[in-house]
Amino acid sequence: xxxxxxxxxxxxxxxxxxxxxxxxxxxxxxxxxxxxxxxxxxxxxxxxxxxxxxxxxxxxxxxxxxxxxxxxxxxxxxxxxxxxxxxxxxxxxxxxxxxxxxxxxxxxxxxxxxxxxxxxxxxxxxxxxxxxxxxxxxxxxxxxxxxxxxxxxxxxxxxxxxxxxxxxxxxxxxxxxxxxxxxxxxxxxxxxxxxxxxxxxxxxxxxxxxxxxxxxxxxxxxxxxxxxxxxxxxxxxxxxxxxxxxxxxxxxxxxxxxxxxxxxxxxxxxxxxxxxxxxxxxxxxxxxxxxxxxxxxxxxxxxxxxxxxxxxxxxxxxxxxxxxxxxxxxxxxxxxxxxxxxxxxxxxxxxxxxxxxxxxxxxxxxxxxxxxxxxxxxxxxxxxxxxxxxxxxxxxxxxxxxxxxxxxxxxxxxxxxxxxxxxxxxxxxxxxxxxxxxxxxxxxxxxxxxxxxxxxxxxxxxxxxxxxxxxxxxxxxxxxxxxxxxxxxxxxxxxxxxxxxxxxxxxxxxxxxxxxxxxxxxxxxxxxxxxxxxxxxxxxxxxxxxxxxxxxxxxxxxxxxxxxxxxxxxxxxxxxxxxxxxxxxxxxxxxxxxxxxxxxxxxxxxxxxx
Ligand SMILES: [Zn+2]
Numbered sequence: 001x002x003x004x005x006x007x008x009x010x011x012x013x014x015x016x017x018x019x020x021x022x023x024x025x026x027x028x029x030x031x032x033x034x035x036x037x038x039x040x041x042x043x044x045x046x047x048x049x050x051x052x053x054x055x056x057x058x059x060x061x062x063x064x065x066x067x068x069x070x071x072x073x074x075x076x077x078x079x080x081x082x083x084x085x086x087x088x089x090x091x092x093x094x095x096x097x098x099x100x101x102x103x104x105x106x107x108x109x110x111x112x113x114x115x116x117x118x119x120x121x122x123x124x125x126x127x128x129x130x131x132x133x134x135x136x137x138x139x140x141x142x143x144x145x146x147x148x149x150x151x152x153x154x155x156x157x158x159x160x161x162x163x164x165x166x167x168x169x170x171x172x173x174x175x176x177x178x179x180x181x182x183x184x185x186x187x188x189x190x191x192x193x194x195x196x197x198x199x200x201x202x203x204x205x206x207x208x209x210x211x212x213x214x215x216x217x218x219x220x221x222x223x224x225x226x227x228x229x230x231x232x233x234x235x236x237x238x239x240x241x242x243x244x245x246x247x248x249x250x251x252x253x254x255x256x257x258x259x260x261x262x263x264x265x266x267x268x269x270x271x272x273x274x275x276x277x278x279x280x281x282x283x284x285x286x287x288x289x290x291x292x293x294x295x296x297x298x299x300x301x302x303x304x305x306x307x308x309x310x311x312x313x314x315x316x317x318x319x320x321x322x323x324x325x326x327x328x329x330x331x332x333x334x335x336x337x338x339x340x341x342x343x344x345x346x347x348x349x350x351x352x353x354x355x356x357x358x359x360x361x362x363x364x365x366x367x368x369x370x371x372x373x374x375x376x377x378x379x380x381x382x383x384x385x386x387x388x389x390x391x392x393x394x395x396x397x398x399x400x401x402x403x404x405x406x407x408x409x410x411x412x413x414x415x416x417x418x419x420x421x422x423x424x425x426x427x428x429x430x431x432x433x434x435x436x437x438x439x440x441x442x443x444x445x446x447x448x449x450x451x452x453x454x455x456x457x458x459x460x461x462x463x464x465x466x467x468x469x470x471x472x473x474x475x476x477x478x479x480x481x482x483x484x485x486x487x488x489x490x491x492x493x494x495x496x497x498x499x500x501x502x503x504x505x506x507x508x509x510x511x512x513x514x515x516x517x518x519x520x521x522x523x524x525x526x527x528x529x530x531x532x533x534x535x536x537x538x539x540x541x542x543x544x545x546x547x548x549x550x551x552x553x554x555x556x557x558x559x560x561x562x563x564x565x566x567x568x569x570x571x572x573x574x575x576x577x578x579x580x581x582x583x584x585x586x587x588x589x590x591x592x593x594x595x596x597x598x599x600x601x602x603x604x605x606x607x608x609x610x
Contacts (some may be wrong), residue, residue: 433583
């Protein structure tokens with residue numbers, strides 16, 4: 001067994017399974033409207049990371065890392081409006097992560113599956129990928145779910161064994177392992193995970209060529225990688241930045257500085273205005289893949305946030321604005337390729353990873369005070385992003401009925417596929433369907449890995465508590481240590497903040513709301529609010545108070561193109577509640593109920609405690 005699959009292996013598998021026409025999205029990556037308000041609002045004071053000494057990890061403590069550590073936290077049931085709740089998305093992702101795997105002892109991960117087979121199948125893969133380990137541990141942290149922990153257990157054993165054999169820390173695909181180790185060091189308060197992450201970085205540093213203020217990987221001719229091949233270092237930067245942010249490691253900071261400088265100024269991935277340049281080869285010539293470039297820009301946004309570097313923040317803002325201009329930010333539909341496509345497919349599809357890039361960048365730019373991009377995040381997450389996660393797999397069996405019965409081969413798995421793939425994120429979605437094409441793969445491992453990262457990123461950042469003040473940036477259901485948010489949107493224009501701590505509160509008003517139409521109460525007593533930018537200043541509240549904000553919400557009809565198809569959308573607030581023409585297979589926006597009275601549901605809540 002080996003770590004992940006090489007790019008060549010991926011291409012081989014996908015070509016064999018799907019023909020050459022659809023080889024495109026994530027597997028190629030393995031080597032790897034302006035916002036309504038531009039008012040700047042610095043919402044975050046990012047402290048300098050604490051510099052810690054280097055405690056030694058004993059052999060026993062290292063061996064104990066193979067044991068899954070469940071997060072501590074408070075769990076309870078609550079009645080909440082039946083609106084978007086990313087906590088539920090996180091639980092679905094755990095289903096996909098742990099069940100799109102080989103049920104034998106290897107727990108090897110499946111990257112692709114097909115409904116264009118009867119029965120539907122997933123394709124066995126030879127290996128593990130740390131992208132899954134990282135995503136799964138983030139989802140466990142958010143939910144406290146212990147569903148199928150034997151899978152994490154096996155993955156831990158495997159990766160730690162590889163680490164001890166010094167097979168990890170020598171390629172860019174190890175970057176997700178490094179992120180995973182850094183996250184674990186924080187969530188499990190483990191110095192051993194911290195040492196693992198730092199040792200992996202140290203190994204990486206040794207294979208890079210270091211110049212005065214940048215570093216790079218060389219190709220087989222000993223030359224600096226540029227263009228498409230250089231985008232792999234975007235992943236590396238994410239891992240290294242993650243370690244710096246969490247541990248304060250000075251060696252991680254130095255390497256992050258050098259990698260960021262390389263990616264911005266020397267790697268020829270972007271022009272001076274942040275436009276994407278890195279193309280990979282294809283049958284039709286150089287093809288401009290969104291996520292290959294977008295992931296690198298996302299890495300630079302994470303670096304800018306971790307270091308509060310204004311030069312990089314300015315650059316990321318240019319890159320984000322460019323990327324936004326080539327997609328459809330109204331719903332968060334961003335094309336798998338920009339202008340130069342690798343084949344003659346008749347449709348423009350959206351890869352979850354591209355939308356994830358935009359969610360991450362928009363959030364980071366807002367936190368950096370480069371602009372107020374929260375409505376972008378809101379539109380992307382409420383629409384294309386959450387729709388691209390499979391909520392039910394019954395449609396797969398319906399599609400499969402159109403195909404002749406075919407025996408399941410030894411290198412395939414045809415057992416309960418339609419249940420096991422639930423929670424996966426789409427690799428080739430249209431604006432109205434999980435699949436842009438009937439034969440699009442039903443799972444895309446890279447997209448599920450990145451989708452999970454975005455769920456975590458949004459939930460970790462939508463509320464911010466700093467210096468005695470709670471800022472509510474997004475009006476989504478969520479439970480936190482400081483307050484629980486109940487969002488009625490889009491049933492009605494109401495949000496309840498159930499306070500758990502005494503503090504000042506400010507609530508961001510979405511751009512579709514007129515500030516003068518907002519009313520607010522605390523425990524049903526009217527409360528005057530002042531506006532700072534789009535933030536309503538509620539003032540001081542006590543633990544146990546309920547802050548309620550009301551505003552009008554209405555429907556509007558929008559005729560527009562998404563990709564290369566014309567649609568008629570009905571939009572309520574930022575939520576698309578109907579799309580015409582509708583999808584064929586796993587149709588998006590089955591949301592007619594949002595036009596009725598608010599529905600309530602009893603939901604599990606879990607608030608992790610670090
Ligand atoms: Zn993807």
